[in-house]
Amino acid sequence: MEMSFDKKRALIQSLREKKPEYADILGFYERISELQSATSPRLYMKLPSAEKRVIEIQEREGFPLISRDQFTIDIPAATTLFESLCHVAKHSNEKMRETIESLEEALSINALRKEDLMKRFADEEYLDSVSRTFELDRTITRFLIHMSVYPSLRAHAEMLKDRMDMKKWLRGYCPICGSPPAISQLRDEGHRFYLCSFCGFAWPGERLKCPFCENTDHAKLHYFYAEDDEAHRADLCDNCNQYIKTVDTRKLDYEPDLELEDIVTIHLDILASEKGYKRPAPSPWGL
Incomplete structure (x- = not known):
């Protein structure tokens, strides 16, 4: 909602x-x-x-x-x-x-x-x-x-x-319009949800899988966070050299709004870019 x-x-x-x-x-x-x-x-x-x-x-x-x-x-x-x-x-x-x-x-x-x-x-x-x-x-x-x-x-x-039936979708692109996600979220027991970069729809996805190339090789999937902020991280894929930011709501003391979280984590976009990774859906706020 x-x-x-x-x-x-x-x-x-x-x-x-x-x-x-x-x-x-x-x-x-x-x-x-x-x-x-x-x-x-x-x-x-x-x-x-x-x-x-x-x-x-x-x-x-x-x-x-x-x-x-x-x-x-x-x-x-x-x-x-x-x-x-x-x-x-x-x-x-x-x-x-x-x-x-x-x-x-x-x-x-x-x-x-x-x-x-x-x-x-x-x-x-x-x-x-x-x-x-x-x-x-x-x-x-x-x-x-x-x-x-x-x-x-x-x-x-x-x-x-x-x-x-969104529970059956579990793909890395929006079930409504097919666009890539802008950011993702870990809820409850670690269930992952994506936010569409185009229409703003949120849908469930697989946790240990690159949403962009569907890579499931854990040796090529890793993440980093900055400034001791473990609630916000960048999930990296070495198979396609792309990344998505993830908000772990279990480590927050407030209910997040993912559009806002995308804004206050622009520093992660900068760091990921410096490491050579690309964001498939550029942030509209990086003007």
């Missing part, structure tokens, strides 16, 4: 005190999260029909329920959120300001339409073209669009989750 914004705000304040080096980015996340939480209640989706037999085949063969471009987006809500996010992000840093001002200029002369940006959120070629044509920072542009449609993605994923 998604954490309420009031609870998330209290957690952000606590993390600011524990990790002052992340105070600025946590403040930025708080403003964005508040805008997103205000958008979610206004979303409305139509759930597409699907045959049980087809879903059983998808589950057995490892096909996700939908592809990224099949998500239903509440365009008016996403467009309104985009406008609010641009206003907030413009004041976060110089690079954001420059990109957003260029975006606003293109929108003001109708060279771009906000509705098109929202509708084509999953079209990477379109995003590349827009970024080149208007000399926009691609990472920032993608971030703004993704954050704008994110409430719709989460809402749609929530509506689809009961169509598949």
Whole structure:
């Protein structure tokens, strides 16, 4: 279940005190999260029909329920959120300001339409073209669009989750949209759960297995943590040279929000990169 914004705000304040080096980015996340939480209640989706037999085949063969471009987006809500996010992000840093001002200029002369940006959120070629044509920072542009449609993605994923038996999935990619995980979590008796880097859906996975190449050779699977913080670590795979960060909730004295945990462990991303490992789903917060 998604954490309420009031609870998330209290957690952000606590993390600011524990990790002052992340105070600025946590403040930025708080403003964005508040805008997103205000958008979610206004979303409305139509759930597409699907045959049980087809879903059983998808589950057995490892096909996700939908592809990224099949998500239903509440365009008016996403467009309104985009406008609010641009206003907030413009004041976060110089690079954001420059990109957003260029975006606003293109929108003001109708060279771009906000509705098109929202509708084509999953079209990477379109995003590349827009970024080149208007000399926009691609990472920032993608971030703004993704954050704008994110409430719709989460809402749609929530509506689809009961169509598949998630306990039988146990794969390293999202059962909803097929995207790689952003971060993982160890709960209860060490059961692992992944958080989708695209739609924010959480699903169970195998603990001693690389989610990216399915390596189970324990000699090639290891991890490290930093600054005596055993609750946060980077799980490394020497077979594919990729990694995923993991939060061991059994070693925390609070209920974590994985999006927040991804932010306050950016130092692990830096250390893993320095060791030569890659993150398949780049953090949207490493701007």
